[in-house]
Amino acid sequence: MGSQYLEGNFAPVTEELAVTDLQVTGTIPEHLDGRYLRNGPNPVTPPDPASYHWFIGTGMVHGVRLRDGRAEWYRNRYVRSEEVAAALGEPTRPGPVHAGFDFAANTNVVGHAGRTFAIVEGGFRPYELTDELDTIGPCDFDGTLSGGYTAHPKRDPASGELHAVSYYWGWGNKVQYSVLDAQAKVRKAIDVEVHGSPMMHDLSLTEDHVVLYDLPVTFDVATASAGASFPYTWDPEYPARVGVFRRDGDGSDIRWFDVEPCYVFHPLNAYDDGDHIVLDVVRHPKMFATELHGPNEGPPTLDRWTIDLQAGKLLEERVDEHGQEFPRVDERVVGRRHRFGYSVGFTEGSASSHLRRHDLAARSTQVRDFGPGHRVGEVVFVPDSPDAAEDRGVLVGYVYDAAADRSDLAILDAQTLETVAAVHLPARVPDGFHGNWVPTAP
Ligand SMILES: [Fe+2]
Secondary structure, eight states: OOOGGGSGGGSOOOOOOEEOOOEEEEOOOTTOOEEEEEEEEOOSSOOOTTTOOGGGSOEEEEEEEEETTEEEEEEEEEOOOHHHHHHTTOOOOOOOOBTTBOOOOOSEEEEETTEEEEEOOTTOOOEEEOTTOOEEEEOOTTTTOOSOOOSOOEEOTTTOOEEEEEOOGGGOSEEEEEEEOTTSOEEEEEEEEOSSOBOOOOEEEOSSEEEEEEOSEEEOHHHHHTTOSSOEEEOTTSOOEEEEEETTSOSTTOEEEEOOSOEEEEEEEEEEETTEEEEEEEEESOSSSSOOSSSOSSOOEEEEEEEETTTTEEEEEEEEOSOEEEEEOOGGGTTSOOOEEEEEEEOTTSSOEEEEEEETTTTEEEEEEOOTTEEEOOOEEEESSTTOOTTOEEEEEEEEETTTTEEEEEEEETTTOOEEEEEEOSSOOOSOOOEEEEEOOO
């Protein structure tokens, strides 16, 4: 059986480009000074389609540098783990890998403390990159990271610190919550006991609390022993629950709240509301129960989970039943009450995808379709100015056009979803995972 995750725009590209004469339609806002970076799987050597899992392809970071209303460059670079360097005939970039496990981090890419990190979960460490996306080497934050890291740190907009949860099957029944300070050193790490080895992809942060999603996708010893490239599967015996503890404590106050069995890769955002905590999440009804090549088991919906700390209850409600993923908010409201959110919607019966803009106050959703054969990836919000209102800014992301077999970097008005500018890339950017806007350091 072939893997759909190697076909169409999932197929890897083979060339690394550095292009400076980029064509632009529209007007790039002058204040955008930085890089839009996005990571995703791009196998450096052709994998066996029968066993290939979308989550294990070699990381490749695609970036566009914007400044003074211009698109200065587009670059795409493999993350050079030892295996990737060998495949490319290059010397190894030595560094502190965790437990001997080396992997070309493929899931997200972040700027922090003036540095750039390609990141992934499951026990693997970040890979540090240069501003121009060349690989420096594996990174343990100057010896402060005890295990692997995560693909989804949450930046507290007040402190600039990154809050994360890490998991690794070799740790037994625990996961680790950590805080990476503004100088990129882990200043706090707390072990949290769980029932096994769950795949804990993300966490939520509020002003007072940390929220963990302890859900029934777990390390599967039998699948791993059989040689599967991605050994996490649905475990109907594993309790589905959400854990809450105070940020200013040591984790010993953790409380658990049961939820209907499901899987959440990505919360949209979370916030405290008196005695309640509001969690907006993209909820998959199941994950890796029957489909073992990638996430594809029923439409993932936008749901609101409200925890009542007094009553000790969690209420689940549906906000948007349309299939969607890659939820993002204005980064300045992470952990604070948000009104707006943006996600990628799956267009029924087609290979296209579209953008969805949610107004959580009005409980309404607005759609931007890019036309037949167009696929939009995750978008990132960039405000018009540091103190602009929520939602006043642009959304930035890659849009693939199947007819032209190329991608654009789209810059959209966040309120109307209309195109402000499009940077036309000379190649396609394969479907991938996550990215961020990394402003130029002042
Ligand atoms: Fe993710």
